[in-house]
Amino acid sequence: MPESPPVVVGPPHPRSARRVGARAFKQQLDRVYSRFTGGFIVFVLALALLERLGVSRHWIGLIFLLATIGLYAVIGVMSRTTDATEYYVAGRRVPAVYNGMATGADWMSAASFIGLAGTLYLSGYSGLAFVLGWTGGFCLVALLLAPYLRKFGQFTIPDFLGERYGGHLPRLLGIGAAILCSFIYLVAQIYGVGLVTSHLTGVAFELGVFLGLGGILVCSFLGGMRAVTWTQVAQYIILIVAYLLPVVWLSVKQTGSPVPQLSYGFQLEKVSAKEKLLSNDPKELEVRELFRQREQTLAAKLEDPAAALRADKAAAEARLAVLREANAPSQAILAAEKALSALPRDSASARETWSRERASAETKSLPLNGMTPHALQHAGDPQGDAAARQTFDASRRNFMALVFCLMVGTAALPHILMRYYTTPSVREARESVTWSLLFIFLLYVTAPALAVLVKYEVFHLVVGTPLDQLPPWVASWNKVDPGLMSITDINLDGILQLNEMTIGGDIVVLATPEIGGLPYVVSGLVAAGGLAAALSTADGLLLTIANALSHDLYYKMIDPNASTARRVTISKVLLLVVALAAAYVAAQKPADILFLVSAAFSFAASAFFPALVLGIFWKRANGLGAALGMICGLGVTFYYMLTTQPWLREVFGITSPIRLWWDILPISAGVFGVPVGFAVIILVSLVTPSPTRREQEMVEHVRYPRLQGR
Numbered sequence: 075m076p077e078s079p080p081v082v083v084g085p086p087h088p089r090s091a092r093r094v095g096a097r098a099f100k101q102q103l104d105r106v107y108s109r110f111t112g113g114f115i116v117f118v119l120a121l122a123l124l125e126r127l128g129v130s131r132h133w134i135g136l137i138f139l140l141a142t143i144g145l146y147a148v149i150g151v152m153s154r155t156t157d158a159t160e161y162y163v164a165g166r167r168v169p170a171v172y173n174g175m176a177t178g179a180d181w182m183s184a185a186s187f188i189g190l191a192g193t194l195y196l197s198g199y200s201g202l203a204f205v206l207g208w209t210g211g212f213c214l215v216a217l218l219l220a221p222y223l224r225k226f227g228q229f230t231i232p233d234f235l236g237e238r239y240g241g242h243l244p245r246l247l248g249i250g251a252a253i254l255c256s257f258i259y260l261v262a263q264i265y266g267v268g269l270v271t272s273h274l275t276g277v278a279f280e281l282g283v284f285l286g287l288g289g290i291l292v293c294s295f296l297g298g299m300r301a302v303t304w305t306q307v308a309q310y311i312i313l314i315v316a317y318l319l320p321v322v323w324l325s326v327k328q329t330g331s332p333v334p335q336l337s338y339g340f341q342l343e344k345v346s347a348k349e350k351l352l353s354n355d356p357k358e359l360e361v362r363e364l365f366r367q368r369e370q371t372l373a374a375k376l377e378d379p380a381a382a383l384r385a386d387k388a389a390a391e392a393r394l395a396v397l398r399e400a401n402a403p404s405q406a407i408l409a410a411e412k413a414l415s416a417l418p419r420d421s422a423s424a425r426e427t428w429s430r431e432r433a434s435a436e437t438k439s440l441p442l443n444g445m446t447p448h449a450l451q452h453a454g455d456p457q458g459d460a461a462a463r464q465t466f467d468a469s470r471r472n473f474m475a476l477v478f479c480l481m482v483g484t485a486a487l488p489h490i491l492m493r494y495y496t497t498p499s500v501r502e503a504r505e506s507v508t509w510s511l512l513f514i515f516l517l518y519v520t521a522p523a524l525a526v527l528v529k530y531e532v533f534h535l536v537v538g539t540p541l542d543q544l545p546p547w548v549a550s551w552n553k554v555d556p557g558l559m560s561i562t563d564i565n566l567d568g569i570l571q572l573n574e575m576t577i578g579g580d581i582v583v584l585a586t587p588e589i590g591g592l593p594y595v596v597s598g599l600v601a602a603g604g605l606a607a608a609l610s611t612a613d614g615l616l617l618t619i620a621n622a623l624s625h626d627l628y629y630k631m632i633d634p635n636a637s638t639a640r641r642v643t644i645s646k647v648l649l650l651v652v653a654l655a656a657a658y659v660a661a662q663k664p665a666d667i668l669f670l671v672s673a674a675f676s677f678a679a680s681a682f683f684p685a686l687v688l689g690i691f692w693k694r695a696n697g698l699g700a701a702l703g704m705i706c707g708l709g710v711t712f713y714y715m716l717t718t719q720p721w722l723r724e725v726f727g728i729t730s731p732i733r734l735w736w737d738i739l740p741i742s743a744g745v746f747g748v749p750v751g752f753a754v755i756i757l758v759s760l761v762t763p764s765p766t767r768r769e770q771e772m773v774e775h776v777r778y779p780r781l782q783g784r
Contacts, residue, residue, distance in 0.1 A: 096498060100169045107172075111311055117141065122595045131594045138598040139271065142312065142605060143288065146305050153301035158638045161298030161645070163495045168303055170502040174509020176303045177493045179310035179610035181208075181510070182517055183259070183671065187313060187607035188266050190518070191586075192579025194525035198448035200469070201525070203476040205518050209511065210477070211484020216507035219485055220494040222690045224503035226772070230495075230618070231488040231682060232626040238689045239697035240769055242631055247704045249622045251681035252488045254708075256622075257656060259489075259674035260615040264660035266608035269555070269580060270601050279555060280661045287657045291650065298621075298645070302613045303496060309606035314516055316603025317583070321520055324527045324590040334523035341526045346449050348533045352572050353441040361571045364564045366439040372432035379428065380421040390414040434576075443573045448529065468737035475742035476672075482748055483675025486682035488622075489614040528582055531589050537572045544570065547588035551581055559585075616656075620649035672741045673715060680707035680747025688755050693773040699759035707751025714743040 121134055155161055168176065186208070194201035226234055232252055236245030268283030277285065325334035328341060352358055375382035394410040418424035437444035446453055452473065454465030484490065497503045536545065541563060551559035558578035561570065584604055587596040624645035629636050636644075681704050688695040716722050718732050719740035738745060764770070 096167070096169065099167065100172075103169065103172055107307060107311065110308060114312065114315070118595065118599055121598065122593060125593055125595050131598075134595055134598050135601065138602045139605070142602050145308065146609065149305045149308060150301045153304055155298065155300050155642075158641060160300045161642050163299055163492075165300065166496060167498050168496040168506075170497060170505035171509050172307055173303075173493060173497050173502070173506035174513055175310045176306040176496075177490065177506065177510040178513035179306035179313065179606070180493060180614040181490060181514055181611070182310075182313060182607045183263055183266070183611035186517065186521075187317065188269070188580055188583050188604050189671070191521045191524040191528070192582035194522055195529055195577075195582045196445055196579050198446050199451050200446070200453075200473055202522065203473050204480060205521065207477040207480025208484055209514065209518055210481040212507060212511050212514065214481060214485035215490070215494075216504060216511075218687055218690070219491060220507050221500045221504045223491060223686075224494050224497060224500045230621050230626055231491055231686070232622055233630070235685060235689070235700065236626065236630060238769060238772060239685075239695075239700045240766060241697045243701045244685070244697050244704070245626055245630065247701055248682070248685075249626050251677065251704060251708060252622045253619050255487070255674040255677040255681065256489060256615045256618045257652070258677065259487075259671060260612055260619070260652075260656045261660045262671050262674070263608045263612040263615065264656050266580075267605060267612065268660060270584065270605045270608065272555075283657050283661045287653055291653055298642070299492070299496060299617060302610075302617055305613065306610045309610040310513065313603040313606040313610075314513070316599045316606070317517055318520060320587045320590065320592060320596050320600055321524045321527065323592055323596070324531070324586065325523070327590060328527060328530060334527065335519055338523040338526055341523075341530050342449055345526055345529050345533060346447065348530075349442055349447050352533065352537070355571075357565070357567070357569070357571050358441075358573060360565050361573045362439050362441070365435045365573065368564075369432055369435035369439055372428050372435060375428050376425060376432065379424045382428075383418060383421055383424045386417055387414070390417060438573045443575070448526065471737060472739050472742060475738050475745040478748075479672070479676050479679055479742045479744040482683045483677075483679040483744060486678040486686060487675070488678070488682070489611070489618040492614070492618060492621075524583065524586065528586055528589055532575075532577070533572070536589075537570060537575070539570050541568050541570055545588070545591075547585050550588070551585055616649050616653055619652045620645045623648045673743075676711050676715070676742065676744030676747065677708060679744040680711040680751055683748055684751035684755050688752070688759075690773065692759075693770040694759055694764060695755055696759045696762060696765045696769075698762050699755040699757075702758050703751040703753075703755035706754045707747040709747075710750045711743045711747030714746055715740045718743075 121137060125131075125134055157165075159165055190201075190204055193204060223231075223234060226237065230252075232245050232248030235248040236242070238244075264283055264287065267287070268279050271277070271282035271285050272279045321334045322332050325337045326332050329337040331337045390410070390413055394407070394414055397407050397410050418427050452466050452469035454467070454469055455462040456466045457463075458466075494503045494506065497506055536548075541561065544561070548559060548561065552561075555578070557576075558581045560576045562574050562576075563570075564574060565571070584597075584600055587593075587600055624641055628644055629641050684703050684707060685695075685700045689700065714735065716726060717728060717730070718734055722728075722740075723732075735746065
């Protein structure tokens with residue numbers, strides 16, 4: 075019998091070796107983050123024990139702040155790199171499940187963690203537009219963009235535009251649009267960082283902004299996307315535990331069920347019943363009438379602010395003189411002096427102050443403090459009179475327009491799409507979108523329940539309480555920012571009515587543990603989760619802006635021969651400059667988080683979505699069409715916001731009457747810009763020369779890889 079031939083063992087196939095290496099890398103990550111999760115739970119339990127032993131709230135908050143930022147700093151230092159592929163796309167070796175977690179953290183910004191439940195608390199059913207729009211947007215990402223962008227293989231969205239459409243103009247416009255929407259979004263995140271930091275440490279909001287800025291920079295400055303990715307995975311674990319724990323606790327307290335999503339319907343019925351009682355309560359009616367009178371008084375003052383201010387100053391000075399002549403108690407004299415000094419300085423500031431106060435008084439003259447009933451689908455009545463039907467139609471249109479803008483904007487945000495460049499393959503890019511949806515779903519399915527549980531607590535346990543017996547969280551949040559929490563006893567009865575209380579949506583989540591009477595360590599945990607959400611998104615946004623400037627502008631357009639080290643160094647310098655500029659703007663409190671974020675979505679949708687989708691699925695789209703489409707779509711969106719949004723009108727000095735198109739609110743301005751962008755790209759591409767053969771082959775290769783070479 076002949077001998078069998080010897081078995082020759084050669085080197086492993088490169089693809090097989092990569093798979094083995096990828097499995098080993100994932101197993102290592104599993105061990106690291108399992109230990110991290112266990113260690114974090116032990117850390118929280120240790121702080122709970124310290125609280126029981128008498129450690130002050132100030133120290134617990136400070137420990138949470140320093141420990142979490144210190145952890146992110148350690149990850150940032152360990153992940154430092156000067157390699158371009160590692161810095162820009164984390165080496166393209168992030169497993170799908172971890173890329174999904176990092177995307178979840180990148181996505182769950184201050185708006186999602188801090189603002190979403192607050193929006194649902196204030197607006198009820200209409201706030202669900204954010205849940206539908208944001209989650210639906212990831213379906214568009216999975217179907218239309220993520221796998222195809224990964225096949226193209228560039229580093230950034232402007233990079234894709236430059237390669238797909240050719241020439242510098244599409245790339246340059248992509249850079250500008252990426253900076254615009256990312257910077258606006260970044261300001262909102264840093265605002266959230268300042269809010270959480272000031273709550274944890276007790277420092278002023280403006281100082282909290284710059285303290286939190288250090289936490290942002292340590293993650294992204296040294297290691298770019300590599301450091302940001304592994305930091306975001308840790309941040310997701312912290313923020314999801316922080317979000318779920320107090321909601322579960324509150325659900326058990328109110329209903330005995332540890333599943334808040336199942337408690338939602340029962341508590342919503344109780345909230346709706348309480349809303350009917352409060353709408354017709356005699357004390358609430360009295361308060362609303364007093365605010366209506368205040369609104370009328372302010373309206374009269376605004377007819378001639380200069381004369382009204384002179385009269386107010388004369389009255390305040392006369393009152394102070396009378397008190398001094400009568401040798402009144404020092405407390406009364408100090409109060410009169412304070413009232414005099416609090417008057418506006420001149421007629422311009424008087425107009426601004428009184429306009430703001432009038433708007434507030436007008437809101438507080440409405441039932442339920444201006445909030446719509448929580449279960450009411452849309453304002454107005456489709457069966458009512460003409461005005462009620464018009465209100466209903468406008469409300470429904472705005473709901474659908476907002477869902478559309480948020481979906482399309484989600485699918486076009488550069489810092490989210492960049493995450494899918496980091497996976498090892500196209501298949502894992504698609505899988506990571508599924509994981510992203512799962513991780514985001516955990517928070518979004520909980521936010522509506524959180525809003526209802528908090529509203530139940532406020533309506534049943536806070537409203538109707540004597541002012542000297544209010545829970546401590548009211549005073550503590552008033553110190554952080556009176557605009558977010560304040561009490562005005564306008565009828566002087568010493569009892570809190572609903573319309574006498576102002577609650578900003580931005581504090582609903584952060585104050586949930588205190589509202590529910592939970593230990594302060596849970597408040598610190600929630601604040602740490604909010605900080606993680608804001609930091610994770612801010613890191614991704616900063617990196618998007620810095621990379622657009624260093625890679626797409628400097629390297630691709632100015633100095634193509636720049637070394638890798640020089641490119642990375644320039645990116646780090648630009649990152650620092652952008653971070654400081656965004657922190658300065660956030661410290662001015664330019665607008666609420668929700669508007670800033672929504673503006674970023676409308677800008678991203680109108681600037682990028684048509685160019686990206688047509689660039690992938692229509693090879694006839696050319697560079698001139700894409701450039702003009704981006705300009706026109708973005709221009710229409712910005713024009714509509716500029717002429718209809720009160721804060722922007724004030725900044726640019728626009729005094730003409732507000733004219734809404736089809737009653738669409740400025741928050742949904744992208745609903746006009748996106749179709750304009752599609753129309754311009756299609757029309758211009760059809761009447762101008764076709765793209766080059768290389769550009770058309772690029773589309774064919776990405777969409778039909780099996781046809782290549784046939």
